[in-house]
Amino acid sequence: MLRESHKDRIQEEIGNDEIVTGKGLNQEISLVRAEDTRWNSHLKTITSLISLFPEVKKVLEYVEDDGDNGASRLQASGLLSYFKTFEFVFYMHLMLTILGLTNSLSQALQRKDQDILEAVDLIRTTKAQLQMLRENGFDQVLEKCYSFCDKHEIVKLDMTEALNPCNSFSQFNKSSLLKLSKMYPRDFDDKERMILEHELDIYYHFVYNDVRFANLNGIADLARSMVATRKHLSYPLVYRLLKLTLVLPVATATVERCFSAMKLVKTNLRNRIGDDFLNAALICDIEKEAHAKVKTEDVIDRFQKMKTRRGQI
Known part of the structure; x- marks a missing residue:
């Protein structure tokens, strides 16, 4: 249904001379499933969602009215309501901008034959681009958000x-x-x-x-x-x-480190870990430098003072 709806829209826009035709243009696309740790897949997911936004809304409206069960209809209704908010549009374009700037670095760091000097230069360039985004790129992000809202009839929020x-x-x-x-x-x-x-x-x-x-x-x-x-x-x-x-928040590599650490801590055999224990385990794994400064004797003393115990540790 998503592909057929996209095909109909492309044909209509070609008939109205809204888009040009030619070899390699207007190819069939579909939504991309995001992986857990590879940020490149998240970038592809966002770009495909922006391109197929009218079709995604139409599919959600269909599921909301004629879904197989109440749970799917309720989920479609919630997603549809959120898709129509400026909050969603803003987050989507902000992450598109950030992931677009970091995409080259993300792919380069995944290569096994990466030159360390080239990687350092790429990191330095990416950091400079993110700093430029923080200082001067906010207006461009908002401009894209407003254009998207106008195109898809979403109520805009003028934050400035x-x-x-x-x-x-x-x-x-x-x-x-x-x-x-x-x-x-x-x-x-x-x-x-x-x-x-x-x-x-x-x-x-x-x-x-x-x-x-x-x-x-x-x-x-x-x-x-x-x-x-x-x-x-x-x-x-x-x-x-x-x-x-x-202040424009900028995503850092810390987020990806957290996801990677979570996959190591919360495995299929330990899938019932509570939030408090999971947070404590992740902090020990992520904040290795701070954790290395903690003395074993201090941990033993604190554990011993928590309550009266039969034996001395």
């Missing part, structure tokens, strides 16, 4: 304009800011989002009437002014949200 101090905060949008906070569940829990809603009202009334915030040129100036006036202490949640709009 919602906090933009230009023109006396004329673009201030509390609902958009609250939606933005939901994109950072590790930084804002449910209680903090409820407090943030009221803090935004007080914050807007303050900055709108304070002449010190009258002639700012962007959110970077706004952040500096809040620190200079110590208002970042009075409005900590707003300032936290402001920092998140200024």
Whole structure:
């Protein structure tokens, strides 16, 4: 159904002169299953999902209405709802950009005949590209997100304009800011989002009437002014949200190390490990340098002091 739907769309776009034809163009594609540790497969999955996004939505709508069982219909409904959010579009394009920059390095490090000097140069170049993305690439990612949202009729979230101090905060949008906070569940829990809603009202009334915030040129100036006036202490949640709009998270090799370590620790024979024990085991494997500094005697003493024991270790 996915392939047939994609074929029909290509034929329609060719008939409307929306795409060009030629040898090797408009080939049949399908979704790619992502592997556990090879990030190259994740890049292929994201690119195919972007290319087949209308067809994926159509298949999910079909499963939602005519799925074999209630579980599949419910799962399709949940995926379909998430696919229509700006949050999903943003994450998808952000990971596409990051994985695209690191793809050459990822494939090179998997080759057995890799030259160490060439690998060092490639790492240095990739780090420089990621730093450029952090400093100057955020607008390009957002531009691609907005274009994708316009094409597929997804409601956009303007993260910069919602906090933009230009023109006396004329673009201030509390609902958009609250939606933005939901994109950072590790930084804002449910209680903090409820407090943030009221803090935004007080914050807007303050900055709108304070002449010190009258002639700012962007959110970077706004952040500096809040620190200079110590208002970042009075409005900590707003300032936290402001920092998140200024900082672009960049994936590192630590994530891949975690997945690799997890496959070694949680095997088929040990598939019922609890979260606490798994986290402790992964920390010992991943943070080898810190773990090497821990003395055996300290571990024995702490274990002995946890409770009264029959024998002395």
